[in-house]
Amino acid sequence: MRMLPFNFDRLDSGSIFLSNVAGFHSCLDQSEFDEFIESSATSNRTLNDLLQSKLFVSDNDNLDATQAALSSALAKKLLGELEFRPIFMIVPTLRCDHACNYCQVSRANAKASGYDLDPNAISIIVSTIKRLSPPPYKIEIQGGEPLLRMDLIKAIYDQAESQLQPGNFELVITTSLSLMDESILSWARNRAVYFSTSLDGQQEVHNANRILPSQDSYERLKHSVKRILEELGANRIATVTTVTRSLLEAPESIIEAHLELGINEMFVRPISPYGFANTKPSTEYSIAEYMTFYEKLFNTIIKHNQEGIPLVESSAAIHLKRVLIPGYSQYADLKSPSGLLLNCVLFNYDSKVYGSDETRMLQRVIGDIDFSCGEVNSLSLVKNDLYQKLISSSFNLVHPGCETCAYQPYCGSDPCQHISLMGEPVGDKSLSVFCHYHKNMFRFLLDRYYSHPPTRNILKDWCHG
């Protein structure tokens, strides 16, 4: 028997997680692992067959075929992740009614001028979208607070309907919902319009993060979500939770907030460590602290599931899907090369076009480099040196630190984060927040998946649901 290349990592429960370039994985216990390293076989015949079927080992007769299979799989994976399948983001305004502590997008005052999209640009933006990719289209309206310019959102929808054809696109509005009203609801009713909103916890936590002059961000959100659920249905609203320092101590607050609003699915993530976020010492925490929090949150969610309340945490689902589902590469953060440009094209309010939400933010902080790929009228995506360099340097297969990591085939790369924190796109993984976060998520989730069968069944439902 001939051993084939693989990487490994130790899970908390003591088992050892193996993966190879083709994306196969397997879990061994310590003694099986030792035997395998020693002699390319364990004393468990069934396990040996499994390891052979997953291309961790080959019989000598078929070595060339096995090698060809590994190559074919790697090529399939690389080409799949190179596919250009962008989500199109449009920023109708940078103005916002909120003044949040950690606002990731530098915002503009609600009354400021010069931060809105020129209505005449909309038709060009939509025709550019049509030229760039085949249907279906997903158009995400970003901000600022886009509901400040509902007129522009409607114009975008109308343009999309006439140029892209109904049924070929959907519009996702990312909004705090503070300006939601009945007229918006009735407009959305028969249109492919979805809402995505930030929910940072229950009243106290949410209002501490999401600062409105009237101090009632949570109440407004709660009312709007209730109306969306009543009028449009549960599939029209989704939430994102950004974990701040104050939430770290109170994971159950997220769950309670979702239950209070009647939403079963949550998407929880750590605060972005970008240098340009208004990070004050009070909002900073380590990934170790985050994982302690996440573990509590996760355990409570699983407990709810076991008691018949079908809560879903989507970050967990996304990480596991990357491992369990061959070809799953729709999540821009977890792919290599990075999802920059390949998964996202952003049309900013000032007609500039960016390859991700983060690049337009980087632009606000690092003014002397042009992070855009030009204006919508003079777009040059391919010839842009900066994006070539960024994407080129985002293949984690060859990154120091990643090449011996067992999660490399499932992980991604974030050149923008590394630029913002370390001044270069590859980053020192030993200090990288991106690496710490994702590595620990994989490690934690796979441990739970393999060491606890009841949890495993719930996680399977999340991945397949």
Added chain:
Amino acid sequence: MVETIRKDVFQLPPENPIAAGHYLLRTTVPDSSNHYLNQILIKDDVYSPKPNSQCITGVVRSSGLLGNISDGDIGVVNANGTLRVILSRNANHNTVLVTERCNNRCLFCSQPPKERDDDHLLVQAGLAIAAFQSDDIIGISGGEPLLYREKFLRFLDFVILHAPSTSLHILSNGRAFSDTGFASEIAKRCQDTSITFGIPLYSILGSNHDRLVGAHGAYRDTINGLINAGNLGIPIELRIIPTQQNYKDISTIVEFSSRCLSNIVQVSIMNLEPTGWAKNSWHNLYLSPSSYLDDLRNGIEAAIEASLPVCLFNFPLCHIPEDLWPYAVQSISDWKNYYPNECSQCQLKSKCPGYFTSSRGKFHHPPRRIEQCVNGT
């Protein structure tokens, strides 16, 4: 005699004997000769004068035959005076055999191979397909059709030229595709017409696959072949037949296909058919689906996870649990498909794949009670 869904063999009336060979069967008098095959006219038993046409080679008076064919079907007359309908417009599935030669010796081969020159089968198949002019799918089986190599490329060219609307589904062990040049030639032809290859893979353990197909080195060729074919754009239906030797490998075969192979258009999991050599070692091969349900389910799950379409073939519904019914398809060719008497009361009969006629006697696994009591109530 068991009642099949569609009868396909008929004894010809002894008067006016028809010479052996392939014929285009006509129910109306043709006004022109056929380029590819001689034509015979099928009439009912009532005597009528032989029609005055130079375009037909003979007349068969048989109501039984007439009732079972359509104008334009293809039949083969044997020396013993029987006629077998090989391409039928009424059939759920048409297949032609192009060779009996094979480089595998599958333990459950339904068409045990013979080592002799049988190029004439390829010629007859080509002429029959051209004469049949179907715009549907015709199955090509063997033997191993790709043993023809160059000739098979000519055969495909012939079909593309003379029966351009006909799609082909070709059963092959895929070993020939390990030759990249040959695979590219086939791939070129897949651009011109709709061609799918049905290729079996029985295990990702090379020795296990080789043992089941009775040929050392087969796994290696088939794996290299599947990789080449898929990556070159040849559409592949991947076939898995669970036996006692490989039922545990179902889900790893599926995961392998989804990670390493491209262009898998369908994964077909097929219940063993008790014909040919499978009968010899039936008791060492056959495994009742109920004894490997978890493996079956895991395989289906793995396919769904990877967005690979998956189907169960030849599984009577009463042999698998209800959650797997959506994947079971009625697929047994109608001329060898039957339902035992016990099935007559079953409410699901119309949706059920039923049995192979060959599964009678000691190979039969009788219908069972379905949990919800739909069987026999």
Added chain:
Amino acid sequence: MRKWNLAALLPGFLSLNSSALDTALPQNSHSDSAKFPNDTIIAPLNLKTPDYIAAHRSHSSHRSHSSHRSSSGGSSYYTPKPSYTPPPTKQSDPLGQPSKPQYSTPSEKQKAKQDRALLIRRVQLALQLLGYYQGAVDGIMGPQTRQAIFSYRIDKGLSASDLIDQELLNSLGIAAQ
């Protein structure tokens, strides 16, 4: 440990998507596997319908992979049969369109001639199918046809000649007229 330099290859990687990323292209043009000649190892780009999860938050309403049933049915190989349409006849073919009206039977000689042409045609088709004959399927016993018959007979160990006889017809599996 690495002897190869991936970064050096990457401008190429990017140009993989250049057709998609170039807005100067005509409408609806997008990256397409067919544009790239396939190599043995490389899988074609799969243009599957994406299961969108946005960089931020996706709406879970469109999870394409959960459509369990789309796969079942196996209907791709078992579709209902269309009704029969007679084989096309070529205008240029005298045999396909009998020039004489039905009431006037052709002479025995003429019938034999037509039968012979039909038989030659089928031999030509069979030899075309087996790769021996590249000429026109015209029912005429020309030099190319004779050469093809000769080669075939030699290959199959039949008696060496360029004639159509029962031995040849049996070998090819063609019925005599």
Added chain:
Amino acid sequence: MEIRELQKSDYTEWVIRNTLYWLTPYSRWQLSDSSTHWIIQFESPSNDLFYELDKLLNDYTLRENVMEKTSTIREAITLNVLKSIQQRLEA
């Protein structure tokens, strides 16, 4: 400040460098060597650091063991794939 000396006969440079790569978050370090030893100087030693050091040394030694058996195949696969993609792009 604390110094660890590791025998060169026990650990290769590959193992030492990969191990140290992941120790940066725990402490600043400096590597030097004598003819027989790797000499590592840690600025802020701690129990966590040395626990991690031992674990990493152990695991990278195992990885090196695996690499020795598999690196030829690994290189071949990666090169083969990249070359094929490149060829297709240039075609």
